[in-house]
Amino acid sequence: MHHISLGFLFAVAGAAANKPDCQLQGNLDMPGISENGDVILGGMFHVHSHRLERIDRFEQSPEQPLCKGSYRLVQTMIFAIEEINRSSTLLPNITIGYKILDDCASSTTATQAALTLANGREELISANDCKGLPNVLAIIGGGGSSQSIAISRTIGPFGMPLISYFSTCACLSNRQEYPAFYRTIPSDYYQSKLLAQLVKRFGWTWIGTVRSNNDYGHFGMEGFLEDIEELGICVAFSVSFSRTDPREKVAEIVQVIKKSTTKVVVVFSAKREMRILLREIVRQNVSGIQWIGSEAWVTAELLTPEESTKFLTGTIGPAIHMAEVIGLREFLLQVHPSATPDNNFVTEFWETTFKCTLLSDNGFESDAAADNPQCTGRESLHGVNNAYSDISMDGSSYNVYKAVYVFAHAVHDMLVCKDGKGPFTNGTCAHISTYEPWQLLHYMQAVNFTTTSGETVYFESSGDPVAIYDLMNWQVNTKGFPEIVNVGYYDASASSGQAIVLNEEGIVWNGGKNKVPRAICSESCLPGTRKVSRKGYPVCCFDCTQCPAGEISNITDALDCIKCPLEYWSNPNKDKCFPKEIEFLSFEETLGIVLVALALEPGHVDFSGSRISWNIIPAKDLQLRLITKDA
Ligand SMILES: *[C@@H]1O[C@H](CO)[C@@H](O)[C@H](O)[C@H]1NC(C)=O
Ligand SMILES: *[C@@H]1O[C@H](CO)[C@@H](O)[C@H](O)[C@H]1NC(C)=O
Numbered sequence: 001m002h003h004i005s006l007g008f009l010f011a012v013a014g015a016a017a018n019k020p021d022c023q024l025q026g027n028l029d030m031p032g033i034s035e036n037g038d039v040i041l042g043g044m045f046h047v048h049s050h051r052l053e054r055i056d057r058f059e060q061s062p063e064q065p066l067c068k069g070s071y072r073l074v075q076t077m078i079f080a081i082e083e084i085n086r087s088s089t090l091l092p093n094i095t096i097g098y099k100i101l102d103d104c105a106s107s108t109t110a111t112q113a114a115l116t117l118a119n120g121r122e123e124l125i126s127a128n129d130c131k132g133l134p135n136v137l138a139i140i141g142g143g144g145s146s147q148s149i150a151i152s153r154t155i156g157p158f159g160m161p162l163i164s165y166f167s168t169c170a171c172l173s174n175r176q177e178y179p180a181f182y183r184t185i186p187s188d189y190y191q192s193k194l195l196a197q198l199v200k201r202f203g204w205t206w207i208g209t210v211r212s213n214n215d216y217g218h219f220g221m222e223g224f225l226e227d228i229e230e231l232g233i234c235v236a237f238s239v240s241f242s243r244t245d246p247r248e249k250v251a252e253i254v255q256v257i258k259k260s261t262t263k264v265v266v267v268f269s270a271k272r273e274m275r276i277l278l279r280e281i282v283r284q285n286v287s288g289i290q291w292i293g294s295e296a297w298v299t300a301e302l303l304t305p306e307e308s309t310k311f312l313t314g315t316i317g318p319a320i321h322m323a324e325v326i327g328l329r330e331f332l333l334q335v336h337p338s339a340t341p342d343n344n345f346v347t348e349f350w351e352t353t354f355k356c357t358l359l360s361d362n363g364f365e366s367d368a369a370a371d372n373p374q375c376t377g378r379e380s381l382h383g384v385n386n387a388y389s390d391i392s393m394d395g396s397s398y399n400v401y402k403a404v405y406v407f408a409h410a411v412h413d414m415l416v417c418k419d420g421k422g423p424f425t426n427g428t429c430a431h432i433s434t435y436e437p438w439q440l441l442h443y444m445q446a447v448n449f450t451t452t453s454g455e456t457v458y459f460e461s462s463g464d465p466v467a468i469y470d471l472m473n474w475q476v477n478t479k480g481f482p483e484i485v486n487v488g489y490y491d492a493s494a495s496s497g498q499a500i501v502l503n504e505e506g507i508v509w510n511g512g513k514n515k516v517p518r519a520i521c522s523e524s525c526l527p528g529t530r531k532v533s534r535k536g537y538p539v540c541c542f543d544c545t546q547c548p549a550g551e552i553s554n555i556t557d558a559l560d561c562i563k564c565p566l567e568y569w570s571n572p573n574k575d576k577c578f579p580k581e582i583e584f585l586s587f588e589e590t591l592g593i594v595l596v597a598l599a600l601e602p603g604h605v606d607f608s609g610s611r612i613s614w615n616i617i618p619a620k621d622l623q624l625r626l627i628t629k630d631a
């Protein structure tokens with residue numbers, strides 16, 4: 001059924017080129033929901049998958065077949081569209097409709113879904129009726145980066161904008177390859193920068209790194225390592241592993257972590273790999289590690305609450321920036337199958353949430369949930385505390401919300417066509433009855449608006465938004481449960497050095513301590529000494545050796561001692577040069593005792609052609625001046 005014939009592909013390509021004989025040859029029957037409007041926004045979400053795992057509170061039951069976190073995203077998209085439909089300033093008199101399909105978290109299905117949306121009509125299209133094709137103007141979707149890549153390649157020929165809410169691969173910033181790709185989630189490029197600056201900020205120069213063996217881990221860690229090298233931070237160890245590696249391999253990595261001289265470990269890993277690593281950490285009972293995590297796992301529930309408190313307390317890392325979408329929670333809770341009887345997403349959502357079966361109009365049960373009792377219709381979402389209604393832990397909803405507004409603002413700008421001048425041939429505008437996705441693309445780049453929560457949304461030339469992350473920290477609440485607390489944020493648009501804003505007092509470090517852990521290979525060299533590198537070790541590992549007589553260093557971590565100028569000599573601490581004629585004698589020294597015995601007031605003696613004069617100075621030293629008589 002989900003089969004695309006070559007004929008279909010050619011038909012679509014023909015349509016795009018406005019060939020008169022274009023004809024849709026097949027019909028893709030994909031599960032989805034739609035609503036008509038003047039302009040149609042496509043949506044693709046992982047409704048049936050576990051890919052976008054739920055970010056639950058810890059007290060909840062295990063996952064269910066329908067991915068409720070994603071169903072929430074579908075509802076968020078509809079919520080935003082309805083809000084814009086009601087707006088009298090944004091797209092007045094224009095309604096947005098939608099067509100939302102399930103991409104099942106697979107690139108193949110995503111490609112099919114994208115084609116279905118790009119094609120726009122499900123009925124057979126007769127010859128000479130290809131105008132206005134496709135009628136979906138843009139797509140919100142691309143859960144994973146690989147789906148975004150697949151979708152972009154599929155709909156590329158249409159110039160149809162794809163606005164992703166979840167794809168973070170830095171590779172998607174390549175404008176040559178993905179000219180129509182936009183996203184409301186920051187590129188991992190910034191996450192690498194953020195993590196490097198975080199490490200720098202806490203004065204850590206000796207850290208371990210772990211990455212998962214996939215694009216996410218590789219691209220992310222590569223950027224991070226480049227950044228820390230520039231910052232003069234050294235790597236004690238750098239290891240990677242795959243999900244498919246034998247357990248011994250993971251056990252070895254945990255041994256490396258355990259034996260290392262640094263306790264600060266930066267992990268750029270996908271969630272599934274991180275769970276494997278942490279399981280082994282628990283098994284080998286390796287506590288005392290200060291974890292710095294990437295966004296994919298740092299707010300995820302990967303261990304039991306007890307294990308999390310013991311092994312993860314103190315963990316710091318970025319999370320997708322989140323802001324409250326006013327009214328969304330109420331909207332999510334009012335979903336009821338009786339309101340939308342032919343919405344198969346709602347039906348299935350209801351059945352899996354309440355483990356019951358809804359009777360369809362003709363009295364037949366849907367086969368999926370046939371073993372469950374009949375739904376009473378009195379089930380209430382208000383009593384259910386799950387990832388569907390819990391919008392407090394995950395920024396994806398906010399990103400979908402922003403994506404819909406990006407679309408609306410672009411369409412608005414396109415239809416308003418300021419000053420009657422457009423970007424098209426002879427300065428013309430797009431026309432309401434004939435506009436095409438590639439025309440909308442012209443307006444995407446210029447979108448610039450402020451959300452109800454006060455965040456300004458616009459795109460860089462790469463199609464990336466301004467990178468903003470929340471900074472999260474694992475703490476333990478009064479009940480002894482792990483709690484992930486917001487301790488600051490990162491804003492890449494701030495001037496350098498100010499990008500990270502942290503409430504440092506609010507941070508709990510590994511083991512529940514309130515002091516920043518140290519991560520250095522060697523203590524710094526005090527004035528009076530210089531660094532001597534250790535053979536075979538990174539630059540952060542060195543010994544300190546005292547400056548030789550006549551040389552000084554007056555800064556910490558001096559690379560070289562400086563020779564005192566002629567006629568100058570170094571002091572005992574080797575951090576200052578003094579004129580040679582000023583000598584220091586201690587009370588203990590014989591001459592000192594003699595001189596003090598001679599007189600406890602300033603004076604001088606002449607002998608052997610030289611004159612020695614002395615002063616009593618407040619310290620215990622006696623200052624003597626040796627003046628050689630003129631020859
Ligand atoms: C948009 O508004 C129109 C008119 O009010 C309505 O018919 C349509 O159902 C709305 N669509 C959505 C998706 O809210
Ligand atoms: C919207 O439609 C109303 C009624 O047709 C009209 O009075 C109003 O000017 C329109 N607004 C815009 C912005 O086109």
Ligand SMILES: *[C@@H]1O[C@H](CO)[C@@H](O)[C@H](O)[C@H]1NC(C)=O
Pocket residue numbers: 285287
């Ligand atoms: C795990 O390590 C901690 C401290 O490092 C120790 O107190 C505890 O007894 C260990 N637990 C097990 C099961 O070995």
Ligand SMILES: *[C@@H]1O[C@H](CO)[C@@H](O)[C@H](O)[C@H]1NC(C)=O
Pocket residue numbers: 425426
């Ligand atoms: C653009 O304007 C020129 C001069 O007015 C005209 O000759 C030409 O046909 C126009 N091109 C299009 C595509 O309308």
Ligand SMILES: *[C@@H]1O[C@H](CO)[C@@H](O)[C@H](O)[C@H]1NC(C)=O
Pocket residue numbers: 448449458
């Ligand atoms: C976005 O709009 C605001 C206010 O109109 C303006 O100050 C800002 O410079 C704009 N940003 C970009 C990137 O165009």
Ligand SMILES: *[C@@H]1O[C@H](CO)[C@@H](O)[C@H](O)[C@H]1NC(C)=O
Pocket residue numbers: 554555562
């Ligand atoms: C260190 O010594 C040099 C040479 O004597 C001098 O120029 C410099 O100001 C001193 N720096 C400090 C921090 O004392």
